Amino acid sequence: MCASERLTQRIRDCASGILLGVLAILALSTGLIAAQGASADPGVATAFRAQTPVPDLAQRLVFSRNGVAHAVNLETGEETVLSGYNGYDASLYAVSPDGEWLASWRLITGRRWQLSMISMATWQRVELGEFWAHTPTLSWSPDGKWLAFGGIPSNRRRDYNASELFVLNVETGALRRLTFNRFRDDAPDFSPDGRYLVFTSAQDGYNRLHLYDLETGERRLLTDQAFGYVPAWSPDGQRIAFSSNHETLRQQIYIINADGTGLRRVTFSTMDDLNPIWIP
Numbered sequence: 029m030c031a032s033e034r035l036t037q038r039i040r041d042c043a044s045g046i047l048l049g050v051l052a053i054l055a056l057s058t059g060l061i062a063a064q065g066a067s068a069d070p071g072v073a074t075a076f077r078a079q080t081p082v083p084d085l086a087q088r089l090v091f092s093r094n095g096v097a098h099a100v101n102l103e104t105g106e107e108t109v110l111s112g113y114n115g116y117d118a119s120l121y122a123v124s125p126d127g128e129w130l131a132s133w134r135l136i137t138g139r140r141w142q143l144s145m146i147s148m149a150t151w152q153r154v155e156l157g158e159f160w161a162h163t164p165t166l167s168w169s170p171d172g173k174w175l176a177f178g179g180i181p182s183n184r185r186r187d188y189n190a191s192e193l194f195v196l197n198v199e200t201g202a203l204r205r206l207t208f209n210r211f212r213d214d215a216p217d218f219s220p221d222g223r224y225l226v227f228t229s230a231q232d233g234y235n236r237l238h239l240y241d242l243e244t245g246e247r248r249l250l251t252d253q254a255f256g257y258v259p260a261w262s263p264d265g266q267r268i269a270f271s272s273n274h275e276t277l278r279q280q281i282y283i284i285n286a287d288g289t290g291l292r293r294v295t296f297s298t299m300d301d302l303n304p305i306w307i308p
Contacts (some may be wrong), residue, residue: 076169076195076222076242089269089304091281093297099307100281100294107295119215119258119303122166122175123148131156131175131198133164139180145198156198162191163228165258167217173199176225178214181205193227193240206240207247215258216240219286220265226250226286228257237270237284251288260304261286269294269304 090099090110097110120133127148134142141164143156160180167176174195184190191214193206206225207213212235216227225240231249237256240247250256250268257279259270266286271279281295281304295301 076171076174076218088307089281089283089294090307091271091295091304092302093295094299098301102283102294105294119163119165122168124168125170125172129198131166131168133161133166139185143175143177143196156196156201157203159194160185161214162189162212163214163258165215165217167225169195169218170220170222173197176216176218178212178216178227189230193225206242206245213238217259217261217268219261220263226259226261226268228259237268251284251291253291254282254284256282258303260306262306269306271300271302271304 087103088099088101090097092098099108099110100106122131123129124131124145130146130148132144132146134144136142136158139160139162140158141161142158143166145154145156146152147154156175159177160182161178162180163178165177168174169176174197176193176195178191179194180187180190181192189212191212192209193213193216195204195206196202197204209231212228212230214228216225218225223242225242227238227240228235229238229247230236231238232252235255235257236252237250237254237259238247239250253274255272255274256270257272259268261268262283267283267290268286269281269283272282273279275293278298279300279302280293280297281301282291282293284291
């Protein structure tokens with residue numbers, strides 16, 4: 029093996045090591061949210077939708093506490109430390125429903141981020157564009173053709189709280205802006221059937237969870253009983269996990285039914301608990 033080949037192999041090995049902790053956990057969730065069918069015309073809202081939600085197999089949540097991944101059993105409340113996953117930050121990564129691509133944010137400077145896709149088979153990187161973001165998160169549509177995220181419009185980059193909802197077609201590069209407001213909308217997550225986005229919005233001056241209907245363009249408040257950050261839909265579409273600090277100074281993990289009922293606190297820590305992901 030020549031020197032250039034050895035260098036290339038070292039780079040790949042390094043990348044593998046950096047992503048291992050994230051991929052190990054995201055791979056568990058990928059099997060729960062795999063798309064069930066082909067999309068419709070990508071120019072209409074139904075393009076996001078899968079045929080049917082998958083069964084609810086997730087009874088645990090993985091989250092980050094002080095930079096270390098933990099898992100909590102929703103039935104028993106038992107917590108487990110996932111050693112070896114230090115620096116875990118799942119909000120910056122998302123595995124495609126078919127498991128073939130890893131979408132990721134890479135910080136450029138300040139609030140400028142590079143959005144990319146990495147092939148899980150060849151490590152080929154496809155650059156999707158440079159965006160400004162307040163809270164960089166990613167969510168794949170069930171058909172695997174769109175990425176949803178919150179971005180800062182070009183005419184509002186001096187506004188610290190500026191953020192709107194966008195979806196990007198990873199095949200064509202088409203970018204669609206969904207919201208046009210003067211307040212913060214960010215951290216969207218697709219419902220398993222592709223009909224809705226759950227997201228954080230400061231519409232009433234507080235960061236609360238809202239739902240956006242991709243077919244009608246209508247939005248509504250999910251609950252006014254809690255703040256809500258980086259929400260994650262359960263595989264069956266019945267529940268939503270998120271972090272909140274409406275009861276304590278530190279963010280804790282909560283779940284709520286998709287109809288806004290059944291709010292329940294899941295973690296009870298003296299540190300911030302962030303970025304929940306559903307796993308079996």
